Amino acid sequence: MEKLVSSWSSNQHLPEDYVFPVEQRPGEETTIPVCKAIPIIDLEKASHGRKDIIQQIIDASQKFGFFQVINHGVSGVLVHETMSVVKEFFTMDDAEKASVYSDDHTKSCRLHTSSPNYDTEKSHFWRDYLRHPCHPVEDFIHLWPEKPATYRDIVGRYSVEVRNLSLRILDLISEGLGLEPGFFQGELSNDLLMSTNYYPPCPDPSLSLGLPKHSDPNLITLLLQEEIYGLQVYLDGQWLGVEPLSNAFVVNIGHQLQIVSNEKFRSVEHRAITNSREARTTIASFISPCNSCIVEPAKALVNEANPPLYRAFEYQEFLKSYVAKAGKKETALQAYKIEVKHH
Template identity: 55%
Template sequence: MEILMSNWTDVQSLPKSYVFPPDRRPGENVFPVCKNVPVIDLEKAEGLDRVETIQQILNASQEFGFFQVINHGVSESLMDDTMSVFKEFYGMPAEYKAGFYSNDINKSCRIYSSTLNYNAEEVHYWRDNFTHRCHPIEDHIQHWPERPARYREIVGIYSVEVRKFLLRILNLISEGLGVEPGYFDGDISKTQLLSVNHHIPCPDPSLTLGMPEHCDPNLISMLQQCSVPGLQVFLEGKWMGVEPLPNAFLVIPGLQLKVISNGIFTSPIHRVVTSSDEARTTIGSFLIPSHDILIEPAKSLLDAGHPPDYKAFTYKEFFSTFTAKNCDAEVALEFFKNKPK
């Protein structure tokens, strides 16, 4: 069978290799929708409501581990054009996409299916993923697709604007936490990855998943959802849907922000379920520390009553531990926790 499901046509039944064991299936339950997802109006951060807006971001990062942002500065037309380009890319001929296929995590631009270990998996996830590095543009754009014709132009502009947006959020977080200005500039947010998930309609969504349960190991994540629901977060002991908000970005502080905040922030477990009716394409963008930079709780947050919860480590050390522990966030973080004396 063709590995990339974006090349499949007329799928009538779920292949056995995509059917999860009973204890891991989402089942046929109708999952509740999280009705109180914090919504941040970023325009207010530039006016008299700046302090209140920053506090909203801190509260959301502490209580939920995610929030939606409106009036974020990226135009609706650019968001629509970028989504259109990615849908065009996934609709390109199989032989064209095959030129980008790779399971090598170090490749600058690649497409793959399910997870990083497709050939070693007992069960596959119902998705294709296209990902590439974005920053600085001039170092990576030559590896991007030349087709669709608008790809490099549109995605290049989008990548730059999304990076500006995420750095604005990080600067507001640094101001709210009381760490020095520019704390999140430079190597700590050096790498930018664009990650586009594509899920074709699924014959039986109760038996499979579009993405595994996970926490984001990076610094901060942004997601542009489409109108087809699918994202779920684990809150209050149950899975809850996060409905797409038109023209909004969903922001998820990653595990590195949890460490830097000395455990003030949380990073939620989330997953993706599938749809039987429509294809679902989403655009993610991640800021990731350079491999050799030291990650540790911000010193301005520490005092005699608030010792560091975590030891200093490099992102390379953390990511190696995270993947070795089957991407289990709690197990990986425990490895770097300071033990009570």
């Protein structure tokens, strides 16, 4: 428990093992613009302008690998309650959080700090996190925190809503790619892992990171963030800030969707910066294939002119090598790429 940043960080200098090498430091946050170009997609319009919304999603997934959705059908009250109960969890006394804290990274529900590679990483990340599986809720809810008393009820309802929303978005994506209806349902989107992140105020945000530059290994991620800036996307050689919008979800394309789409879509690197003024809380929902699912480029997207760019593999095999390579994009994908011969 004493490792948790929130346990010791107030009124402290930045410890040496939280200072990043010069080339990885975020520097002054003011030099990174909040990007107004990252698309904001109004899902309510899908009921009468479905083709247009699908096109917006396809364009955003190709160009940015990121977009935000508003009017998404998840109740604003539930979104607010979920963020509140998660913040309440992180601000409880250490003694109350101790039952879910663990240094064992194989434990499915655990509170920890920095990353699963804490013992081997050169620089620690300025965050505490709680992660646990969520689907189906009834299989996992008994592992979740018992305090705050409303945590299980609220987060349980939220995780069901977010999963439904992700399946709606995946249906629009499969239609846009020309795949059969329900293509992503079943094994490809079977798992939902929730990671709630708590970034306490940091004494020197220019030297530290909440999360390093990485791409997500899963299929698709839905992120709920407070209206506090902290998410940055690495696009075409430069960092861009993602505007925090009230009651919106940031959607980003994971490696598996880049692979299934045969690189029509891109999984884009991103990071979390910290600030010195206030704590920031985010809730990431990772939609993933089940461990034994065979992932490969969709057959409908592959032909003589567009050969498959990746070999088939079991998702658990990918995940293992992704963790070993600490999420670095090119090295994570390299082992699964097929060399395409140009005639």
